[in-house]
Amino acid sequence: MSEAAVLLTTSDGRPLKAALAAAQARAKRRAFWLVAPLLLFIVITFIIPIGQMLHRSVYHDGLSANAPLVGAWFATNPPGTAPDEAAYAALAEDFKAMKANKTAGIAGTRVNYTLPETRSLFTATARSADKLAPPYKEALLALDEKWGSPDVWEAMRSASSAYTADFYLISVDMERAADGSIQRVPENTRIYVYLFVKTFLLSGLITIACLVLAFPVAHLLAVLPMSKANLLMICVLLPFWTSLLVRTTSWIVVLQGQGIVNDVLVALGIISEDGRLAMMYNQTGTIIVMTHVLLPFMILPLYSVMKTIPPSYARAARSLGATSWTTFRRIYLPQTLPGIGAGALLVFILAVGYYITPALVGGADGQLISNFIDFHMDKSNWSLAAALSAMLLAGVLVLYWLYDRLIGIDNLKLG
Amino acid sequence: MALPIYASPLERIWHYSYLVICTAIFVFLVAPILVVLPLSFNIEPYFTFTPKMLALDPAGYSLRWYDMLLTDGMLAPEVPRVGAWWSDMWQNATWVKAAKNSLIIGFWSTILATVLGTLAALGLSRPEMPYRRVIMAILISPMIVPIIIIATGLFFFYSSPCGIVGLDCGRLTATYAGVDMAHATLGIPFVIITVTATLTGFDQSLIRASASLGANPRTTFFKIVMPLILPGVISGALFAFVTSFDEVVAVLFIAGPEQQTIPRQMWNGIREAISPAILAVATILVIFSILLLATVEILRRRSERLRGVTPQ
Numbered sequence: 038m039s040e041a042a043v044l045l046t047t048s049d050g051r052p053l054k055a056a057l058a059a060a061q062a063r064a065k066r067r068a069f070w071l072v073a074p075l076l077l078f079i080v081i082t083f084i085i086p087i088g089q090m091l092h093r094s095v096y097h098d099g100l101s102a103n104a105p106l107v108g109a110w111f112a113t114n115p116p117g118t119a120p121d122e123a124a125y126a127a128l129a130e131d132f133k134a135m136k137a138n139k140t141a142g143i144a145g146t147r148v149n150y151t152l153p154e155t156r157s158l159f160t161a162t163a164r165s166a167d168k169l170a171p172p173y174k175e176a177l178l179a180l181d182e183k184w185g186s187p188d189v190w191e192a193m194r195s196a197s198s199a200y201t202a203d204f205y206l207i208s209v210d211m212e213r214a215a216d217g218s219i220q221r222v223p224e225n226t227r228i229y230v231y232l233f234v235k236t237f238l239l240s241g242l243i244t245i246a247c248l249v250l251a252f253p254v255a256h257l258l259a260v261l262p263m264s265k266a267n268l269l270m271i272c273v274l275l276p277f278w279t280s281l282l283v284r285t286t287s288w289i290v291v292l293q294g295q296g297i298v299n300d301v302l303v304a305l306g307i308i309s310e311d312g313r314l315a316m317m318y319n320q321t322g323t324i325i326v327m328t329h330v331l332l333p334f335m336i337l338p339l340y341s342v343m344k345t346i347p348p349s350y351a352r353a354a355r356s357l358g359a360t361s362w363t364t365f366r367r368i369y370l371p372q373t374l375p376g377i378g379a380g381a382l383l384v385f386i387l388a389v390g391y392y393i394t395p396a397l398v399g400g401a402d403g404q405l406i407s408n409f410i411d412f413h414m415d416k417s418n419w420s421l422a423a424a425l426s427a428m429l430l431a432g433v434l435v436l437y438w439l440y441d442r443l444i445g446i447d448n449l450k451l452g
Numbered sequence: 453m454a455l456p457i458y459a460s461p462l463e464r465i466w467h468y469s470y471l472v473i474c475t476a477i478f479v480f481l482v483a484p485i486l487v488v489l490p491l492s493f494n495i496e497p498y499f500t501f502t503p504k505m506l507a508l509d510p511a512g513y514s515l516r517w518y519d520m521l522l523t524d525g526m527l528a529p530e531v532p533r534v535g536a537w538w539s540d541m542w543q544n545a546t547w548v549k550a551a552k553n554s555l556i557i558g559f560w561s562t563i564l565a566t567v568l569g570t571l572a573a574l575g576l577s578r579p580e581m582p583y584r585r586v587i588m589a590i591l592i593s594p595m596i597v598p599i600i601i602i603a604t605g606l607f608f609f610y611s612s613p614c615g616i617v618g619l620d621c622g623r624l625t626a627t628y629a630g631v632d633m634a635h636a637t638l639g640i641p642f643v644i645i646t647v648t649a650t651l652t653g654f655d656q657s658l659i660r661a662s663a664s665l666g667a668n669p670r671t672t673f674f675k676i677v678m679p680l681i682l683p684g685v686i687s688g689a690l691f692a693f694v695t696s697f698d699e700v701v702a703v704l705f706i707a708g709p710e711q712q713t714i715p716r717q718m719w720n721g722i723r724e725a726i727s728p729a730i731l732a733v734a735t736i737l738v739i740f741s742i743l744l745l746a747t748v749e750i751l752r753r754r755s756e757r758l759r760g761v762t763p764q
Contacts, residue, residue, distance in 0.1 A: 064580040071575030072587060075568040075640065082637045083594055085616060086605030093608070250477050257474045271745065272482050278741040278748075279485055280698045282718045283734040287484040289726065290491060290499045297487065300500055332481065355456075361463055390598020392701055397722055407600040414604055414705075426601045437589070437596050446585075446592050447652075449645055 087430070094423035098199040099147030103140040104131035108197040120190050125173035128184075132166040135159075141166075150203050150421070151213065152192035158183055204424035229409075229425070236406040237432075239324065240388035244335075246328045247384050248377065251335035255376070258336075259343035277333040285397050288326045292316040318400030326394050331387055335380035342376030379444045386436045390429060485738055492517055492731035499728065517732040521547045524729065547717065547733065554713040557628065558696040561635035565692040568636070569643030570685050574677075576644070577651040588644070595641035603705040606634050610706050626708025634702045639692030646691060650684025650755060683755035687748045694744060 045053040101108050106127035114124075135141040145159025162180055169176045177184040195201070195213070206212060206219065210227040214220045221227070254273070258266045276284060291297050299313045308314065316322060346369065354364040392407035399408070406429050413422035440446070455467050495514040496502050504512025523529035525546035531537050541548060575581055576588055594602065610624035624630035658680075662672040700715035707716070714733065721730045 061580060064578070065582050068575045068578040068581040071578075072572045072581070072591075075572035075591060076587065078564075078568055078633075079591060079594070079637065079640065082606070082633050083602065084590075086609035087597070087601060088605075089616065090601070090605040090608055250480070253470060253474050254477050257471075267749075269478065271749075272478050274745055274749075275742065276481055276485060278694065278745045280715065280718075280734075280737045280741065282698070282700065282715050282722065283488070283737050284485060286718070286722060286726070286730055286734050287488045289722070290731070291484050291487060293499070295498075295500060297500055329480065329484065355458075361466075386596055390600065392598065392600045397719075407598055410600050410604065414607070419608075422604060426604060429598060430601055433596060433598060437593065441585070441589055446588055447648065449592065 090423050091427050091430075092423075093420050094204050094427045095201060096199055097147050097150075097201060097204070097420045099143045100193065100196040101199045103135050103138070103144040104128070104193075104197070106131050107193065111194045111197045116191075116194060119187070120174075122172060122174055124190075125177055125184075126171070129166070129169045129173040129177065132163050132169065136163045136166040148189075148192050148196045150207065151196050152188060155183075155189060155192060158189070204420045205428075207421055208424045208428055232406055232409060233428070236389060239320070239405065240385050240391075243324055243327050243331060243388045244381050244385045246324065247332050247335040248381055250328070250332055251339050251380065252373075252377075255336050255339035255343050258340050259346070260348070273333050273336050276329065281330060281393055282397075284330060285326060285394055288322070288329065289317060289398060292322060292325065293318075317398055318403075320399070320403040322398040322400065323395045323403035323405075326398050327388060327391060330394060331384045334383050334387060338379040338383065339373065339376040342373055342379070346372045375444070379440075379448065382436060382440045382444070383449075386433055386440065389436070390433055488731050488734045489738065492728065492735040494728060494731075497728055499726070499731070517728045520727075520729045521545070521732055525549070546712075547714070547729075550712050550714045550717040553711055554697055554715070557631050557635060557711070557713060558693050560628070560632040561639055561696045562689050562693040564632065564636035565639035565643050566685060566689040569640045569688060569692075570647050570681075573644050573647035573651060577648050577654070591644050592641045594637050599638075599701045602634075602638070603702045606630075606702060607705040625706050626710065628711060631703060631707050631711050634706060635696035635699055636692070638699060638702070639695045642691035642695060643685075643688035646688035647681060647684045650681045654680060680758060683751040683758070687751050690744055690748055694741070 047053055047056045107124070110120075110124045110127045120128075132141065135144060141159045141163030142156065145156035148159065149156040158181055162177070162184075165180060169180075183189055195203070203213075208229050210222050210230045211219050212222050258269055258273070261269065289296070293299075294313050294315065294317070296317070298316070299308070302308045303310055303313065316325065350368050350372070351364050354368045355361070359367065389405075390407055391405060392411065395403050395405045395408050396411070399405070406425065410422045410425050410429070413419075413425065455464065459467065490505065491499060491501070493513040493515065494502065494505060495512055495516065502512055522541050522545055526537075526540050526544050528537075528540060531540075572591060576584060576591075581587075607625070610630050612620070613624050614621040624633075654677075658676055659672055662676045663669075667675065698715055700713075700719045703711065703713055703716050704719070707713070714737075718730055718733060721727060
């Protein structure tokens with residue numbers, strides 16, 4: 038275009054470029070306003086609640102809110118200062134207030150996360166707080182020798198700040214040593230790392246089981262003529278549409294000790310009356326039922342990929358002399374990889390956060406991380422539950438991001 | 453799937469064992485669901501087939517567990533079944549109350565999810581939508597984030613919903629509105645997915661054609677767009693309804709005894725003493741899901757026909 042090119046204008050005399058930009062901005066705004074109500078709704082009912090909960094994982098004002106005077110003493114004296122009479126006086130005043138407000142348990146719980154077995158010290162001291170009189174150091178030490186221990190004072194110092202990373206330390210089986218360094222907790226009290234590993238391993242196992250079962254079925258559905266495939270598709274979609282609790286109930290009926298499978302095996306003489314298999318209320322139960330529940334999520338993406346693979350490729354390979362195994366391995370399988378990736382990631386993401394099935398049929402050893410979050414919610418260990426949730430959420434979001442990268446959320450299909 | 457004529461004997465054997473394997477997997481998928489249907493008619497309080505049932509003896513079957521669904525929780529279940537009995541049942545029977553709650557909560561959460569979700573899907577499928585990918589990822593995430601995390605978050609949030617801006621506006625725990633909103637959030641991803649899927653095959657020139665013929669945007673929407681995306685909207689709504697109808701974890705965390713739903717009642721039943729009445733409920737729900745599945749299938753085919761997509 039030459040420099041002397043005429044400036045193109047619309048019929049009402051505006052430059053065409055500006056008019057186009059304005060029109061596009063208008064279209065953008067219109068599209069955005071359609072989405073805005075839902076976005077607002079999701080922010081209120083989903084993003085804010087989860088954000089608030091995550092905040093709890095680093096925030097616990099049990100001690101700072103209920104023992105402000107001790108907190109003030111910690112703020113004015115550097116770490117390592119031995120508690121003087123002023124510190125004990127502040128503590129005694131705080132205990133009197135805590136007794137009146139019945140909050141010693143809450144404060145003690147907070148310190149207990151940093152130094153185990155201090156909760157009872159707090160509740161016991163609060164019970165006799167009214168009798169405390171100066172000199173406070175002697176009075177408190179007379180109540181319990183532990184008040185002279187530097188460990189207790191260091192624990193209180195670290196708990197007197199409302200923001201803390203302690204709950205994350207607990208969730209990875211770590212603790213603060215007396216000198217402030219971070220170390221692993223004793224072998225016999227390590228739970229959470231094992232639990233995370235177990236959750237991921239079981240989810241992986243369930244994903245593999247789903248893949249092994251889904252592959253032949255999806256292939257059959259993809260190569261059968263439409264009318265037959267539609268009929269069989271109903272068998273896949275029926276479990277998908279059936280209530281999760283119904284499916285779990287059914288499996289309990291089928292697999293429990295006095296259940297149908299055991300009855301049949303006993304009747305056939307394969308196992309004896311006393312040798313009934315324990316397939317329910319343990320890890321086996323969790324794996325079987327979750328595989329059944331998540332299988333449709335594997336079959337559907339596999340099927341939609343396999344349907345697009347032209348059969349002529351396999352025929353071409355055969356005509357060029359490949360055996361059927363080679364044809365499958367070199368020609369067919371690579372083309373199904375997008376489906377395998379989509380299905381496996383989806384099943385794995387859903388399995389990692391599963392709650393209902395393990396809670397109902399998992400027994401003692403079939404519980405996953407979600408069930409422990411529930412356990413701590415039940416015990417009012419809210420901050421610990423939040424820290425565990427945050428770690429689970431981080432794992433799930435990484436997988437979700439991966440899913441979006443590799444497959445794209447737009448390609449998520451249901452039925 | 454016919455076997456090619458050049459198949460070797462080994463391939464023949466493999467072909468038939470493959471069909472056997474597939475059959476076994478289909479049995480694994482469907483049999484556990486169907487097995488509860490006959491067991492719910494068991495006259496004995498057992499979860500297994502009695503010899504009488506296997507002999508197809510009518511004396512082995514009964515409707516007693518279905519009857520229990522109606523009478524459980526009634527003030528006076530023994531009186532003759534006339535007007536007073538029916539109103540007592542409608543007011544007090546535990547399962548009937550749970551069913552009413554499930555339907556009410558399902559209805560409102562579906563309406564909320566469908567209206568908001570359809571509008572958003574219309575915006576998201578416009579090519580000029582800014583930040584499309586991120587917003588889509590956020591809107592689908594309630595389906596991906598573990599339900600226990602959502603329920604825990606809502607539990608804290610609902611105990612003081614305005615606390616975040618420093619106000620006090622009561623609680624949302626143990627309210628119908630709270631449960632409706634939570635279930636709508638969980639149902640929204642399904643509406644977005646089904647409606648955007650319908651819109652991908654949507655011919656945008658139809659809108660321009662309508663506009664060039666003088667229709668305003670409103671008329672275009674109701675006369676052109678709506679009829680074409682309606683099958684997708686309805687199946688999205690059905691997904692949202694089923695999600696709400698089957699949801700138990702959020703209800704356990706945020707609902708009160710007034711909002712007892714069928715899944716929660718079943719949950720209690722399975723955790724405590726599992727009674728065959730649960731199998732009767734399960735049977736009713738399986739029939740319900742078969743009906744829903746049929747509806748969705750019909751809608752999907754209709755949608756493909758309307759959009760001119762040949763059925764695969």
